[in-house]
Amino acid sequence: MSIEGRTLLLGGKIQEFNAWRMKNLTTKLEFSGENFSGKSMAGAYLNGVVAKNADFTKANLSKANLVQAELAGANFEGANCQETLFMYADMKEVKLSGADATKANFMWADLSGADMSAVKLSDTVFVEATLVNVNVVGSDRMGAHLKYAKLDGTVWDDKH
Numbered sequence: 326m327s328i329e330g331r332t333l334l335l336g337g338k339i340q341e342f343n344a345w346r347m348k349n350l351t352t353k354l355e356f357s358g359e360n361f362s363g364k365s366m367a368g369a370y371l372n373g374v375v376a377k378n379a380d381f382t383k384a385n386l387s388k389a390n391l392v393q394a395e396l397a398g399a400n401f402e403g404a405n406c407q408e409t410l411f412m413y414a415d416m417k418e419v420k421l422s423g424a425d426a427t428k429a430n431f432m433w434a435d436l437s438g439a440d441m442s443a444v445k446l447s448d449t450v451f452v453e454a455t456l457v458n459v460n461v462v463g464s465d466r467m468g469a470h471l472k473y474a475k476l477d478g479t480v481w482d483d484k485h
Contacts, residue, residue: 330354339369346370367405422460 330349333342346352347370354374365385372390378398387407397417407427414434425445435455443463451474458478466481 334366334369335364337365339366343368343370372410 330342330345330352333339333345354371354376356374356376356379358378359376360380361384362380362382363384366389367385367387369386369389371394372392373394374391375395376399377395379396379400381399381401381404383403384401385405386401386409387405388409389406390410391414392410392412394411394414396411396419397415398419399416400420401424402420403423404421404425406421406424406429409426409429411434412430412432414431416431416434416436416439418438419436420440421444422440422442423444426449427445427447428449430450431454432450432452433454434451436459437455437457438459439456440460441456441464442460444461446464446466446468448470449468450470452470453473454471455475456471456479457475461479461481463482
């Protein structure tokens, strides 16, 4: 990734980053292991980003585009993921505990082995997503659209 795009994103200049991104759609965004803890990336065009094991703890990712992102092992604990697009994302073993995923879209995403405990799910889409062996303790499945989702080994708490 170019230094310009990296500097704009890490500097919180999301509008400028998105303008740069639209001109550089084929550029691979590599952020594996990066620390985005507490940063605001609301509305950022991060589609196709590689951010394995990145730290998004308490980050604001509302309305961000993470379609087809490689996020395995990333930490989204306490993050604002409202209306975030995670479609087709590789999210194996991610930590989403305590995140707000209201109206987020995880369609076709692979969340195998994820920690989704106490995640706020309201109009959250998991259509055809893979949720195998996911920790969902304290998360309310009534707010989740789970049509055709793969749920092997995932046990929902009936109290929620």
